Amino acid sequence: MKKKLYLTRTAKLSCFFLAIILTVGFLQDFYLRNLDQNTIHLDGYYYEKEDSLDVVLLGASEVYTGFSSGMAYDKYGFTSYPYATESITADGMMLALKEIVRTQKPQMILIEINSYLYGNFEKNQDNVNVRKLVDNIPLGKNKINFISKFIPADMQIEYYMPIIKYHSLWSNLPEQARRMVSKLQMTFHHNSVLKGYHTVTGGLEKDFAFVEPSDKKTALNPGFEEKLRELLTYCKENDLNVAFMRTPHYIISDTFTRSKRTNAAAEIIESYGYDFINLEKDYKAVGIEPSTDFYDIDHLNIYGTDKLTDYLCTLLQNKYGVKGKPLSGKVKERWEEAATGFNQLRRYCLDLMEVQHKRMSIEEDTATLAMIKKY
Amino acid sequence: MIFKISYTSLNFILFVLATMLVYFCFPAKKYKWTVLLAASVFFYAVAGYVYAAFILFTSLSTYLIALWIEKVSTASKALLKAKKKEWDRDRKKAYKNRIKIRKRWIMTLALVMNFGILAFLKYYNFFSGSLNDMLGVFGIGFSAPTLKLFLPLGISFYTFQSMGYIVDVYREKTPAQKNPLKLLLFVSFFPQIVQGPISIYDQLAVQLYEPHEFDFTRVKHGMELVLWGFMKKLIIADRAVAAINAVSPPIGGEITFSDAVSTYSSYNGTTLTFIILLYAVQLYADFSGGIDISRGVAQIFGIDMIDNFKRPYFSKSINEYWRRWHISLGAWMKNYIFYPIAMSNVFLTASKKMKNSRFGKTSAGAHIAKVLPTSFASLVVFLVVGVWHGANWKYVMFGVWNGGIIMLSILMQPLFDSWTDKLHLKRESFGFRLFQMVRTFIVVLVGYVFDVAPDMQQAFVTIGKFFTAQSFSGFFAQFSTLNLYGSDCLLIALGTLTIWITSLIQEKHPDTDIRTMLDKKPFFLRAALLYIGVMSVIVFGVYGSGCNIADFVYGGF
Numbered sequence: 024m025k026k027k028l029y030l031t032r033t034a035k036l037s038c039f040f041l042a043i044i045l046t047v048g049f050l051q052d053f054y055l056r057n058l059d060q061n062t063i064h065l066d067g068y069y070y071e072k073e074d075s076l077d078v079v080l081l082g083a084s085e086v087y088t089g090f091s092s093g094m095a096y097d098k099y100g101f102t103s104y105p106y107a108t109e110s111i112t113a114d115g116m117m118l119a120l121k122e123i124v125r126t127q128k129p130q131m132i133l134i135e136i137n138s139y140l141y142g143n144f145e146k147n148q149d150n151v152n153v154r155k156l157v158d159n160i161p162l163g164k165n166k167i168n169f170i171s172k173f174i175p176a177d178m179q180i181e182y183y184m185p186i187i188k189y190h191s192l193w194s195n196l197p198e199q200a201r202r203m204v205s206k207l208q209m210t211f212h213h214n215s216v217l218k219g220y221h222t223v224t225g226g227l228e229k230d231f232a233f234v235e236p237s238d239k240k241t242a243l244n245p246g247f248e249e250k251l252r253e254l255l256t257y258c259k260e261n262d263l264n265v266a267f268m269r270t271p272h273y274i275i276s277d278t279f280t281r282s283k284r285t286n287a288a289a290e291i292i293e294s295y296g297y298d299f300i301n302l303e304k305d306y307k308a309v310g311i312e313p314s315t316d317f318y319d320i321d322h323l324n325i326y327g328t329d330k331l332t333d334y335l336c337t338l339l340q341n342k343y344g345v346k347g348k349p350l351s352g353k354v355k356e357r358w359e360e361a362a363t364g365f366n367q368l369r370r371y372c373l374d375l376m377e378v379q380h381k382r383m384s385i386e387e388d389t390a391t392l393a394m395i396k397k398y
Numbered sequence: 399m400i401f402k403i404s405y406t407s408l409n410f411i412l413f414v415l416a417t418m419l420v421y422f423c424f425p426a427k428k429y430k431w432t433v434l435l436a437a438s439v440f441f442y443a444v445a446g447y448v449y450a451a452f453i454l455f456t457s458l459s460t461y462l463i464a465l466w467i468e469k470v471s472t473a474s475k476a477l478l479k480a481k482k483k484e485w486d487r488d489r490k491k492a493y494k495n496r497i498k499i500r501k502r503w504i505m506t507l508a509l510v511m512n513f514g515i516l517a518f519l520k521y522y523n524f525f526s527g528s529l530n531d532m533l534g535v536f537g538i539g540f541s542a543p544t545l546k547l548f549l550p551l552g553i554s555f556y557t558f559q560s561m562g563y564i565v566d567v568y569r570e571k572t573p574a575q576k577n578p579l580k581l582l583l584f585v586s587f588f589p590q591i592v593q594g595p596i597s598i599y600d601q602l603a604v605q606l607y608e609p610h611e612f613d614f615t616r617v618k619h620g621m622e623l624v625l626w627g628f629m630k631k632l633i634i635a636d637r638a639v640a641a642i643n644a645v646s647p648p649i650g651g652e653i654t655f656s657d658a659v660s661t662y663s664s665y666n667g668t669t670l671t672f673i674i675l676l677y678a679v680q681l682y683a684d685f686s687g688g689i690d691i692s693r694g695v696a697q698i699f700g701i702d703m704i705d706n707f708k709r710p711y712f713s714k715s716i717n718e719y720w721r722r723w724h725i726s727l728g729a730w731m732k733n734y735i736f737y738p739i740a741m742s743n744v745f746l747t748a749s750k751k752m753k754n755s756r757f758g759k760t761s762a763g764a765h766i767a768k769v770l771p772t773s774f775a776s777l778v779v780f781l782v783v784g785v786w787h788g789a790n791w792k793y794v795m796f797g798v799w800n801g802g803i804i805m806l807s808i809l810m811q812p813l814f815d816s817w818t819d820k821l822h823l824k825r826e827s828f829g830f831r832l833f834q835m836v837r838t839f840i841v842v843l844v845g846y847v848f849d850v851a852p853d854m855q856q857a858f859v860t861i862g863k864f865f866t867a868q869s870f871s872g873f874f875a876q877f878s879t880l881n882l883y884g885s886d887c888l889l890i891a892l893g894t895l896t897i898w899i900t901s902l903i904q905e906k907h908p909d910t911d912i913r914t915m916l917d918k919k920p921f922f923l924r925a926a927l928l929y930i931g932v933m934s935v936i937v938f939g940v941y942g943s944g945c946n947i948a949d950f951v952y953g954g955f
Contacts, residue, residue, distance in 0.1 A: 032614065039925055043932055055937065178943055180408065187408070187942040194885035 051186040053210075055193060057158040058202040060221050060386045061108040065159035066206065067215025067387070068104050072354055074128045077345055078103035081119055082135025083111045084221075085270040088322040089331045092218035093365025096358045099336040101130075101347035105219045108159070110152040113138045113250035114173050117257065119156060121165045124261065130345045132265040133300075133335070136251070136292075140284045144246035150178075158185055205388035214357050216364040217387040222325055223318040224375040225382035227273065231320060233313045234274045234282075236304040240290070241283035251288060255295040266343065267292045268300040270331060271311045273320040300338070302331070309334040325372040370398035403444045405592060405691045406631055406941060413441065414695055418617075421699060427609040434583055434606060434699065441588035442551065449550030456512050457578070457585045460560040463508040464567040464574035464581075467501050471570060505568040509561055516557045519547050524789030552591040554786065558730055560585050563599040565734050572599050580607055589695040593688050595706040595726035598733075602703065610700025619913045623694030625931050630687030632939030634893035638680035641880040645673045646850050658852040663859065667867035669876045670860050674843050677850050679894050682711070685724070704729070709901040714834035716803050716841050727786075731779045739778055745771035765812050773808040777801040787849070792857050796848035803841055889938055 056062075064087055078101060080086045086107035095103050106119055116138050123132060138147075146152075153173070160166045162183070170182045181188040192199055209215060243251065258265050269285045272278065282303055289299040302309050309330050316327035323331055339345040350358060368385065371394060375381045385391055403409045417437040424430050443450060474497040478490060485493070526542035533540055563584070566572040575581040584603050646662050647653045665673070689706040696703045704726050713719035720728055739745065752758045752767035777798075784797020807814070823830050844861065851857035882890075900912055907915065916924055 035921060035925070039929065042929060046933060047936060050937070181943060186936065190937050190939070190942065193937050194883065 047186060050190075051184070053206055054199055054203050055190045056185050057154055057189060058192075058199055058206065059109075059155070061155045062159050062202070063205060063209065063215070063387050064105070064107060064219035064221070065156075066209055067217075067219050068106050069126070069161060070209070070213050070215060071102075071104055071127070073126060075102060075348075075354060076104050076127045076129050077101040077347055078131050078133065078339060079123050079127055079129045080105040080107065080133045080135065081116065081123060082107050082270075083137040084109045085137055085272070085321060085323075086135050087219045087221050088223075088318075089270045089328055090335060091220050091328050091332050091365050093216075093220065093361040093363075093368075094329070094332045095336050096347070097362035097366065098333070099340060099347070101336075101339070101345055102350070102358060103129075103218075107135075107219070108152075108156040110146075110149070111138055111156055112147045112149060112152050113247055113254075114147055114169070115153060115156040117250070117254055118160070118165055118169045120254065120257065120263075122160060124263065125163070125165060130264065131339055131343050132263060133339075134254075134265055134267045135270055136267055136285070136288050137269075139243060139247040139251045139288055140281045141247065142244055142280065142284075144244050147246065147250065148173075154182075154188075157182060201388060201390070208389050208392075209387070214360075215387060216360055216392060217368060218361050218365075219387075220328075220365065220368070221384075221386045222328065222372060223322070223382065223384050224325070224372050225318050226315060226324065227317055227319060228382075231273065231275045234276055234279050236274055236282050236306075238286060238304075239283045240286040241280050242287050243284050243291070248291065251291060255292065255297065258297070259295060264343075266298040266300060268335075269303040271302050271306040271309060271316075271323065271327065273313050273317045274303070275320055278320065302334070325369055325376070329369070364392075364395065367395040367398045371395045374398065403441060405688060406628060406939075413437070414698070418698060421610075422612045430609040431580065431583060431607045434587065435579055438583060438586040438588040438591070442586055442591060445592075446551050449548075449553075452515065452550040452553060453556055453586055454582075455515070456556060456560050457582045459508060459511055460564055460585065461575065461578045461581045463504060464564055465576070467504050467564070467567050468574040470497060470501055470504065501568055505564055508564045512557050512561055516553055519549055519553065521785075521789045522547060528791075552593070555594045555596055556585050556591065558596045558727075559599075562596070562730055562734060566599055575599075575603070583607075587696075589692040590703060593685070593692070594724075595689060595692070595704045596730050597703060597726065598729070602701070605701040608700070613700065615917070616700060617698050620694045620697035620699075622913050622916075622928070623690050623697060625694075625928070625935065627687040627690030627692075627694060628935045628939065629893070629931060630683040630690065630897065632687075632935055632941055634890055634897075635680050635684035635687055636940035637882075637886050638676050638683070638890055640886075641882045642673060642677055642680060642850065644879055644881045645669065646852060649852070655852065659856060662852050662856055665876055666869050666872040667860075667863035667865070668869055668873035669880075670863055671868070672873065673880075674846050674850060674860075676890075677846050678711070678839075678843060679890065681846070681849075682707075683893070683897070709905055711839055711842070712835060712901065712905055713838050714831060715807065716800065716838055717807065719838055719842055720800070720804070727783070731783060735782060736772075736775045736779050740771040740775035742771075745774065761812070766809060769808045769811075773805040776804045776808065780804065790853065792848045792851060792854040795854050795857065796845055799845050799848065 078095075080090055080103065082105070084107065087105040090103075090105055092103045092105065095101060106123055108115070108119075111119065116134070120132070120134070123129070141147075157166065157169060166182075170179050174182055242248070257263075267288075269288075272282070274282050285301060285303055289301055292299045302311075306313070311323070311327055311330055316323055316330065318324040368391075371391075372385060375383055403413060417433065421430060421433040421437075424433050442453060474493070478485075478493065481490075523544050526544060530541050563572070563581075567574050575584070580603070583606055584597075584599060587597075587602070587606060590597060644661075645665055647658050649655050649658050686707040693703045693705065706725050708722040708725065710719050710723035713722050749767050749770050752770065753764065755763070755767075757763035758767045778801070780801025781794065781797040783800070784793045784795070787793040787796060818825065847860050848854070848857045851860050903915070904912060916927070
């Protein structure tokens with residue numbers, strides 16, 4: 024009798040706690056979490072089949088706004104993905120590179136160096152930017168090491184249980200719900216159609232004076248220089264096939280110093296025997312027209328994406344010998360879907376920009392995927 | 399400090415679970431209490447080990463002085479027994495008096511030392527400031543220095559509790575505890591150290607030292623009470639506190655007293671009325687929520703602590719309100735301040751004299767003579783309660799307000815009774831009881847003004863604004879500065895409604911509690927309610943690094 028009572032109680036308690044754990048787990052994964060475009064970008068990356076990517080691009084938002092994997096596959100036949108989050112920190116770059124190494128064996132990794140060009144080293148500890156990356160990385164050795172090394176002890180629990188930090192987002196209904204649906208859709212399909220691409224339809228909103236890049240150098244902040252050297256050493260030690268780059272930027276007087284730091288960074292990178300592709304300086308070679316190809320001073324718009332993707336793909340093929348692996352079955356089907364998806368997206372963006380004159384942020388969500396099908 | 403361990407933190411939940419595991423698995427039943435002691439010492443050390451010296455001093459001095467009092471008592475009794483035949487009655491009486499005085503001196507030593515520490519840490523700057531102001535008026539240039547003092551965690555609560563024990567030993571109501579570690583557990587028991595309830599030795603100590611076995615129903619009830627406390631504190635209190643702090647910013651850090659006054663005085667009467675109402679909800683949810691957590695945790699370990707609240711806002715008089723609000727403090731004040739004053743020779747003699755005077759022969763005079771000791775004792779008690787709330791004249795006024803109303807209501811009771819009779823009001827009718835509740839609530843709200851306002855002057859200005867500066871358009875214009883969003887208002891309203899409904903149910907069934915009533919409901923209903931409760935705390939609670947986590951209001955006492 025007593026045994027039966029214990030068993031019933033245990034069963035009831037187990038069911039109760041299981042219901043709580045499942046609900047919390049669902050909410051933590053899909054609703055009460057850092058749910059933004061970065062989530063969609065990185066989720067898409069982790070849905071790529073292991074060791075299936077030919078090229079991975081690493082960096083901040085310049086990368087996912089300037090490069091289209093769908094277009095690269097369509098025109099050049101190789102698979103790629105921008106592993107990038109908004110304002111990724113220097114420590115975050117190392118974590119991201121380790122994640123790339125853990126999940127893929129790409130022929131080439133292209134690293135954008137934006138994270139090392141800030142004047143103030145505090146940028147590296149910016150919790151918001153750290154979370155944009157770390158919250159979207161699946162739990163594993165790299166993530167655990169990063170949290171224990173860089174996150175203050177009293178905040179670490181919030182990285183393992185993000186609901187502690189983000190539960191108050193329950194009231195941010197329309198935005199969270201929209202992204203939850205997109206995330207659910209992506210989870211269901213186990214695939215990203217736009218391969219992490221994000222853009223804004225339109226040009227520069229202010230009439231900034233463009234400053235021509237120069238060969239002048241300004242030393243990197245010592246903290247960032249140390250971080251860059253750490254990354255370079257890691258690449259060397261692991262014999263990674265990498266090249267570094269700086270994407271085109273619309274340089275203004277306020278950001279000119281950053282451009283001069285790029286030249287200093289190039290020297291350091293080249294001293295380790297790696298190539299540095301400075302497209303901020305060589306923007307003309309890419310064909311970038313500063314007055315039309317940016318939607319803000321740091322990001323290329325769809326015109327710029329076309330040009331940069333073309334340029335980088337040609338470079339990857341001709342200089343680094345990147346060749347697309349033959350694909351078949353579902354993987355091929357998905358990359359073709361990505362190619363079609365990007366072409367549809369381009370037409371949609373051009374329609375918004377040239378016909379409707381509508382400035383909109385475009386990312387992979389349910390509404391956008393439904394909309395681009397009309398193009 | 400390694401990590402924070404406030405009652406509403408995840409660390410605290412893990413700490414309680416770990417303590418539970420060790421306590422219920424501890425093999426030596428006789429020494430189970432040592433697990434609670436170890437947990438209490440750990441909790442106190444983590445919460446602020448720098449304060450440990452104070453609680454250790456109080457525990458040690460209480461332990462030694464209680465033993466001393468008992469030793470004197472025992473020795474005197476033995477001597478009296480030995481000299482039973484030898485000494486005459488007068489000599490015995492004289493000896494007894496001498497012993498009584500000696501014991502009183504010993505007790506006073508403990509009271510002076512321990513209340514002295516509390517008074518110095520809590521009130522020194524208040525008195526030095528007031529002294530400097532007073533001397534300034536007379537043009538005297540002397541200035542008492544202001545010191546940077548800190549208050550050890552729970553100092554008011556453990557000092558009151560320890561001194562209550564000393565008085566009980568003095569009164570021979572309880573024997574002195576022979577084991578210093580057991581006394582340390584009584585003083586530092588972790589669920590009550592932050593904000594009480596202030597327990598009486600007789601009620602708590604026996605339970606603490608008894609070995610309790612795991613009891614599913616008791617543990618479940620304890621956890622349910624903890625959950626209820628979390629809901630009150632995290633969903634309602636910590637949400638409402640943002641608005642209260644927006645209107646009356648806590649002084650400290652970058653906020654000076656003049657900043658606080660300037661912010662507070664910019665609000666109109668309607669906004670201040672709203673804030674005082676919100677404060678009534680916030681304070682109750684915060685304090686009773688914290689006490690629910692404390693009592694729930696204690697219950698898990700088989701210890702029933704005194705219930706500090708009995709639905710105080712349903713009170714029909716201010717006297718009743720103080721019997722339902724912070725019951726343990728009220729009981730302490732009654733035992734150790736009220737009765738000694740009301741029963742003192744001074745007042746009993748004064749009462750007798752008045753009764754025998756010409757005035758005492760009138761009906762009003764007879765009543766006043768009869769209730770004079772109790773009404774005066776009430777006023778003193780509330781002055782002490784006011785000062786206990788904080789070192790500021792506004793708290794003195796808070797005491798005067800509450801004590802004054804109680805004193806007046808006792809003195810004028812016959813007059814109120816005759817008015818009620820003349821107006822043919824039925825005392826048991828719903829309408830009359832509702833009127834009494836609303837009237838009492840308004841009196842309580844006026845008292846709260848002294849809590850919320852930055853100082854006494856602003857408190858009086860606020861009361862004036864209630865009558866002169868009401869403006870709904872102004873309120874709506876100021877609402878955006880209150881840090882309250884639509885979702886917050888909705889949750890506070892729903893939370894308050896839930897407390898109100900459960901309070902009504904509890905009021906109708908005073909002999910049982912909601913948890914016992916819930917046990918009789920079908921499993922799925924109970925599970926659903928608990929599921930909603932747990933998920934509400936997780937989703938709607940104010941916690942985590944992005945939130946403004948508020949300390950318990952009574953946690954800094």
